[in-house]
Amino acid sequence: MKIVQAFKKENLTWNYLTDKIALKNPLVLVFANRLLLEDEAFLKEIKKEFPYEHIIYGSTSGEIADTNVLDNSAAVTAIEFEKSSFIIKTGNILDYDKDAVALGKSLYSSMPKENLKHLFVLSEGSFINGSALINGLEDAIDSSVSITGGMCGDDAKFEKTLASYNENPKEGEVVLIGFYGETLEISFASYGGWQPFGPERIITRSEGNILYEIDGHPALELYKKYLGEKANELPQASLLYPLNVTPPGKEDALVRTILNIDNENQSMILAGDVPLNSKVQLMMASVDGIANGANLAAQDAMRNRKTKPSLAILISCVGRKIVMDQRVEEELEEVKSVLDSKTILTGFYSYGEMAPFFGSRICQLHNQTMTLTLVSE
Structure with missing residues (x-):
């Protein structure tokens, strides 16, 4: 070669x-x-x-x-x-x-x-x-x-x-x-090398790679509460706080970043699937x-x-x-x-x-x- x-x-x-x-x-x-x-x-x-x-x-x-x-x-x-x-x-x-x-x-x-x-x-x-x-x-x-x-x-x-x-x-x-x-x-x-933090929640409404609800609450609304002032910088700010998603029946978790947000229906569009009833946590990382x-x-x-x-x-x-x-x-x-x-x-x-x-x-x-x-x- x-x-x-x-x-x-x-x-x-x-x-x-x-x-x-x-x-x-x-x-x-x-x-x-x-x-x-x-x-x-x-x-x-x-x-x-x-x-x-x-x-x-x-x-x-x-x-x-x-x-x-x-x-x-x-x-x-x-x-x-x-x-x-x-x-x-x-x-x-x-x-x-x-x-x-x-x-x-x-x-x-x-x-x-x-x-x-x-x-x-x-x-x-x-x-x-x-x-x-x-x-x-x-x-x-x-x-x-x-x-x-x-x-x-x-x-x-x-x-x-x-x-x-x-x-x-x-x-x-x-x-x-x-x-x-x-x-x-x-x-x-x-x-990866990222670490999950905060409470583990459940995805209660999703379709393909669109996340609508977590624990029965609008996903974007809940996510913005975690981000605080950084919510104004979405979707770029989501790169620092991705989601750790464990599909039902699976042991291996997948990390999902947010490609875009929809303020009208309070949803988030992710790079890949976020199956219904998956466990989900926020993540963060050190250098x-x-x-x-x-x-x-x-x-x-x-x-x-x-x-x-x-x-x-x-x-x-x-x-x-x-x-x-x-x-x-x-x-x-x-x-x-x-x-x-x-x-x-x-x-x-x-x-x-x-x-x-x-x-x-x-x-x-x-x-x-x-x-x-x-x-x-």
């Missing part, structure tokens, strides 16, 4: 973190600020520097290039597989009347199945139900195929997200990468707790691997970035300390992360986690 990585800020030259070499038919991942992805001149600069056939774009809440956390930039990683292959499919949630399950089913059905080993999802992040998308992808999936990925970001603006494959990035797009190969080894993990969570995620992802990873795709939540602030690169350094020093790190800060729980192959939508996908041939 050969990898070339560089990043560029607007009006500045390219900064290469690896040797600049020509590649054969690489997979090119472009994680960039949303405003830059709307700039056609900037997109032309990317294509001129990386004149390849398979370019995937995704907007972010911060770009990851090795142990650097970047803002207002494009981080580009081009990967040439020597023994493996990939196939890319796309769909747009707006073409499915925002039915994420239907979109997921369609994307998976279009992907060739022979020797398929892993699926990586790069999804629109501003209005899609990530849980429903995963449910659609996994509806008829072979148990040997794993799924990881993330939802695009837009800093902390929550205005819109963009993604695409070989086109100008657009809203509503979901990109699915299928990885194939006998010698391909892909492992993954997800871990040290988040950094330690990244370390634990890396340890889990490295567990039982046969080969050292050449590439690590890191999807971390924008909420973690906001809490860590100037110390945000510490979580990347924690990951790097566990992985091989030669492993190339790429990725972005997101509105949602996708990976199974440790020891499982059933994908889940997470929030406020560090999620890793480790790749080698």
Whole structure:
């Protein structure tokens, strides 16, 4: 596997973190600020520097290039597989009347199945139900195929997200990468480091990813009482106080951040499902707790691997970035300390992360986690 990585800020030259070499038919991942992805001149600069056939774009809440956390930039990683292959499919949630399950089913059905080993999802992040998308992808999936990925970001603006494959990035797009190969080894993990606090309550009214009532009270009203003065800063303030949701009959809790609020009916729109009768608590985090969570995620992802990873795709939540602030690169350094020093790190800060729980192959939508996908041939 050969990898070339560089990043560029607007009006500045390219900064290469690896040797600049020509590649054969690489997979090119472009994680960039949303405003830059709307700039056609900037997109032309990317294509001129990386004149390849398979370019995937995704907007972010911060770009990851090795142990650097970047803002207002494009981080580009081009990967040439020597023994493996990939196939890319796309769909747009707006073409499915925002039915994420239907979109997921369609994307998976279009992907060739022979020797398929892993699926990586790069999804629109501003209005899609990530849980429903995963449910659609996994509806008829072979148990040997794993799924990881993330939802695009837009800093902390929550205005819109963009993604695409070989086109100008657009809203509503979901990109699915299928990885194939006998010698391909892909492992993954997800871990948070946030702690629940306050009373444990019950979700008494919800529909999909919309939360209406907690303990019989309007959800938004109750949430605002907890936030106090910070309620005026919603939905951004919710990144600091996500919800810990344990579905009925489940032991593993899922963290949910709020994508938007509806003051009229006092509801909250979350990144993934919040099932009826789930237990729910508020969460908070410390910088040290988040950094330690990244370390634990890396340890889990490295567990039982046969080969050292050449590439690590890191999807971390924008909420973690906001809490860590100037110390945000510490979580990347924690990951790097566990992985091989030669492993190339790429990725972005997101509105949602996708990976199974440790020891499982059933994908889940997470929030406020560090999620890793480790790749080698």
